[in-house]
Amino acid sequence: MGSETLVLTHDTMVEGVHFLAGQDLHDVAWRLVATNMSDLAAKGARPVGVLLSYQLGGDDAAFLRGLGAALTRYGAALLGGDTVSAAGAKTVGLTAIGLATHLPVPPRSGAKPGDEVWITGPVGAALAGFEALQSGEGDSEAYRRPVALVAEGQLLAPLVSAIMDVSDGLLLDARRMAMVSGVTLTLDRSAIPIAMPEDRRDEALRWGDDYQLLFTLPGQVTPPLPAFRIGTVMEPGPEPLLLDGAAPSGKLGYEHR
Amino acid sequence: MGSETLVLTHDTMVEGVHFLAGQDLHDVAWRLVATNMSDLAAKGARPVGVLLSYQLGGDDAAFLRGLGAALTRYGAALLGGDTVSAAGAKTVGLTAIGLATHLPVPPRSGAKPGDEVWITGPVGAALAGFEALQSGEGDSEAYRRPVALVAEGQLLAPLVSAIMDVSDGLLLDARRMAMVSGVTLTLDRSAIPIAMPEDRRDEALRWGDDYQLLFTLPGQVTPPLPAFRIGTVMEPGPEPLLLDGAAPSGKLGYEHR
Numbered sequence: 001m002g003s004e005t006l007v008l009t010h011d012t013m014v015e016g017v018h019f020l021a022g023q024d025l026h027d028v029a030w031r032l033v034a035t036n037m038s039d040l041a042a043k044g045a046r047p048v049g050v051l052l053s054y055q056l057g058g059d060d061a062a063f064l065r066g067l068g069a070a071l072t073r074y075g076a077a078l079l080g081g082d083t084v085s086a087a088g089a090k091t092v093g094l095t096a097i098g099l100a101t102h103l104p105v106p107p108r109s110g111a112k113p114g115d116e117v118w119i120t121g122p123v124g125a126a127l128a129g130f131e132a133l134q135s136g137e138g139d140s141e142a143y144r145r146p147v148a149l150v151a152e153g154q155l156l157a158p159l160v161s162a163i164m165d166v167s168d169g170l171l172l173d174a175r176r177m178a179m180v181s182g183v184t185l186t187l188d189r190s191a192i193p194i195a196m197p198e199d200r201r202d203e204a205l206r207w208g209d210d211y212q213l214l215f216t217l218p219g220q221v222t223p224p225l226p227a228f229r230i231g232t233v234m235e236p237g238p239e240p241l242l243l244d245g246a247a248p249s250g251k252l253g254y255e256h257r
Numbered sequence: 258m259g260s261e262t263l264v265l266t267h268d269t270m271v272e273g274v275h276f277l278a279g280q281d282l283h284d285v286a287w288r289l290v291a292t293n294m295s296d297l298a299a300k301g302a303r304p305v306g307v308l309l310s311y312q313l314g315g316d317d318a319a320f321l322r323g324l325g326a327a328l329t330r331y332g333a334a335l336l337g338g339d340t341v342s343a344a345g346a347k348t349v350g351l352t353a354i355g356l357a358t359h360l361p362v363p364p365r366s367g368a369k370p371g372d373e374v375w376i377t378g379p380v381g382a383a384l385a386g387f388e389a390l391q392s393g394e395g396d397s398e399a400y401r402r403p404v405a406l407v408a409e410g411q412l413l414a415p416l417v418s419a420i421m422d423v424s425d426g427l428l429l430d431a432r433r434m435a436m437v438s439g440v441t442l443t444l445d446r447s448a449i450p451i452a453m454p455e456d457r458r459d460e461a462l463r464w465g466d467d468y469q470l471l472f473t474l475p476g477q478v479t480p481p482l483p484a485f486r487i488g489t490v491m492e493p494g495p496e497p498l499l500l501d502g503a504a505p506s507g508k509l510g511y512e513h514r
Contacts, residue, residue, distance in 0.1 A: 001305075001356070002260030008336055010308040010352060014343040048258075051267040053310060053350045079265055086271040088345030093310045095267060095352040099258070 005100035009039035012053070012093035020133065021089075025059050027144040028092065029066030031209075035167065036096035037074045037148035038211040042165040043105050044157025045098030047074045047150060052081035053093035063092075074150060102157035111162040111181035115216040117231035118223055120152055123170045123212060124204025125195035142195070146211050155224050156215055163215035168208040169253020171241065177214065178233075178240035186242040187231035205243075208254050262357035266296035269310070269350035277390065278346075282316050284401035285349065286323030288466075292424065293353035294331045294405035295468040299422040300362050301414025302355030304331045304407060309338035310350035320349075331407060359414035368419040368438035372473040374488035375480055377409055380427045380469060381461025382452035399452070403468050412481050413472055420472040425465040426510020428498065431488075434471065435497035443499040444488035462500075465511050 011032065015021055019028050033050070040047055050071065054063070071078060076096065111117075129143030148165075156163060162181055166173045170192065178185040194204040216233055217223060239247040268289065272278055276285050290307070297304055307328065311320070328335060333353065368374075386400030405422075413420060419438055423430045427449065435442040451461040473490055474480060496504040 001258045001263065004259035004261075006258065006263075006354075008306075008308055008352075008354070010310055010338045012310040012312075012339045012341045012350070014312070014341050017341060017343050049265075051265055051352055053267055053269040055269075055271070055348070081267045082269045082350070084269045084271050084274060084348075086274050086346055086348065089343055091312070091341075091343065091348045093269070093339070093350050095265075095308050097263075097265070 005103060005105060007040055007043045007045035007098040007100055007105060008095065009036055010093060010095045011035045011039070012091065015090040017089070024144070025063035026066035029063045030070045030145050032092055032094050033067065033070035033074065034146045034148045034211060036094045037076070037150055038165040038167065040096055040098035041148050041150045041153030042163055042213060043098070043100065044102050044153045045100050046154065047076040048097045048099055049077040049079040050097070051079055051095040054081065054083045055091045056083055056085050057090055074148065101154045106157045106160050106163045108162050108164040108177050109180040111177055111183050111185065111216040111233045113183055113233050113235045115161050115218055115233040116229055117174070117185055117187065117233060118215050118217060118227045119166070119170070119192070119230055120149055120213045120225070120227050122193035122195040123166060123210045124200070124207060126209035127204060127207035128196055143209060146209060148211050149213050152213055152225055156213065159221060159224070160215040160217060163213060166208060166210055166212045166214050169206040170214065171205050171243065171248050172253025173214060175241040175252055182236055184234045184237045184240055184242060185231055186234055186245070189244045191228065191230045193228050206251060206253050262360060262362060264297055264300045264302035264355040264357055264362065265352065266293055267350060267352045268292045268296070269348065272347040274346070281401070282320035283323035286320045287327045287402050289349055289351050290324065290327035290331065291403045291405045291468060293351045294333070294407055295422040295424065297353055297355035298405045298407045298410030299420055299470060300355070300357065301359045301410045302357050303411065304333040305354045305356055306334040306336040307354070308336055308352040311338065311340045312348045313340055313342050314347055331405065358411045363414045363417050363420045365419050365421040365434050366437040368434055368440050368442065368473040368490045370440055370490050370492045371476055372418050372490040373476055373486055374431070374442055374444065374490060375472050375474060375484045376423070376427070376449070376487055377406055377470045377482070377484050379450035379452040380423060380467050381457070381464060383466035384461060384464035385453055387466070400466060403466060405468050406470050409470055409482055413470065416478060416481070417472040417474060420470060423465060423467055423469045423471050426463040427471065428462050428500065428505050429510025430471060432498040432509055439493055441491045441494045441497055441499060442488055443491055443502065446501045448485065448487045450485050463508060463510050
């Protein structure tokens with residue numbers, strides 16, 4: 001668009017599917033903004049504004065407060081949108097518009113053999129928070145108020161060969177990065193930072209919503225921020241993802257439809 | 258954005274509210290695109306692309322075909338979006354991105370005393386089409402496959418003092434234009450072209466979905482396309498909208514929530 005490169009994304013969330021029935025709408029708004037901002041972060045984009053699709057009902061004022069707080073947090077403006085009245089599960093959606101800060105916009109498909117695999121922080125915090133919210137005991141903040149790593153994405157964009165946000169589970173998202181890059185990613189299970197007890201490591205690696213950034217860097221390149229080296233990129237083999245040398249079993253994450 | 262001015266819009270449609278339960282999803286997709294493109298048309302914007310929010314279910318293939326056909330019609334690309342699985346009324350949304358072709362982007366608030374009020378074509382065709390679709394008799398095309406006047410909007414943008422698309426009913430939308438412009442619009446009831454029998458004129462003036470463009474031009478300026486002069490702009494009075502000299506009674510159109 002003229003002299004600028006736009007980054008656009010849209011996420012829709014449905015009550016009972018993407019958030020709990022009866023969940024505080026302040027938190028729902030916060031998560032809706034965060035998930036979209038995380039998509040921008042993974043492209044190194046600076047948030048500009050959003051358009052909201054909002055099904056009225058419940059504590060609309062709480063939603064608006066959460067939306068305002070989250071947008072302020074990311075410096076994004078509410079540019080417009082649409083409200084609808086409908087029965088049934090509450091559906092909310094957000095389109096976010098950002099400006100690329102580095103060209104080319106970093107892809108998720110650029111991982112190359114010899115690169116190293118990094119992550120910005122632990123996975124599993126949102127799972128722990130989700131359980132706390134359901135049980136009413138413990139700290140649910142990480143699930144209710146996730147933070148998109150917008151500044152981190154802008155720092156990483158000029159350096160990475162591939163980058164994406166971990167929204168559906170580390171193993172699933174890492175496998176996706178490997179497949180679109182045409183390589184095999186091999187991860188060192190014990191090197192992956194988790195925010196859960198060790199006996200729940202397998203679950204932490206399969207839960208999304210933490211919005212950490214997963215990225216690959218050429219060997220010898222050190223990330224310009226705190227990050228964890230969790231594996232390496234290899235030539236393509238029969239399995240796109242290896243965990244301690246073997247294809248991980250079972251469900252790898254949250255499969256959208 | 259750099260050297261370009263973007264026009265952004267979002268519309269959400271819910272089954273049973275904005276389209277009929279069980280309606281052909283090809284037509285639903287077409288209308289979803291048209292309603293968004295009409296928002297761009299009213300700003301004189303050239304369509305660039307869209308992001309789709311889509312709740313899966315029913316004949317998804319038909320929806321996709323309709324979406325593809327409509328986007329091709331308007332020269333807009335499907336840039337991305339999100340799909341969700343959920344129970345309940347099908348909800349679909351579209352964000353459309355366009356480029357302004359004339360600056361300043363024409364407002365709906367610029368009608369001035371002395372201007373004349375114009376419309377691009379008849380109202381009521383979508384109402385007739387809606388009734389045909391419900392009864393299974395007659396031509397429902399105008400309701401199922403409305404056409405957004407994108408080229409017309411670009412032609413009008415440099416000339417108009419105010420412009421908007423008629424999506425909720427001519428009387429309601431004309432009243433809105435008058436209010437945001439701080440003027441009174443006086444319409445000549447018999448000059449308004451309708452696509453219904455004369456005895457249903459009052460309904461035709463109150464039904465939306467035709468996506469005609471309503472605009473005001475300074476006196477002596479002739480529109481560069483076929484259009485109908487339906488009234489004049491006056492100094493603000495106690496009523497923002499007059500029809501044959503009196504405030505129209507009853508419901509003026511479709512009031513969104």
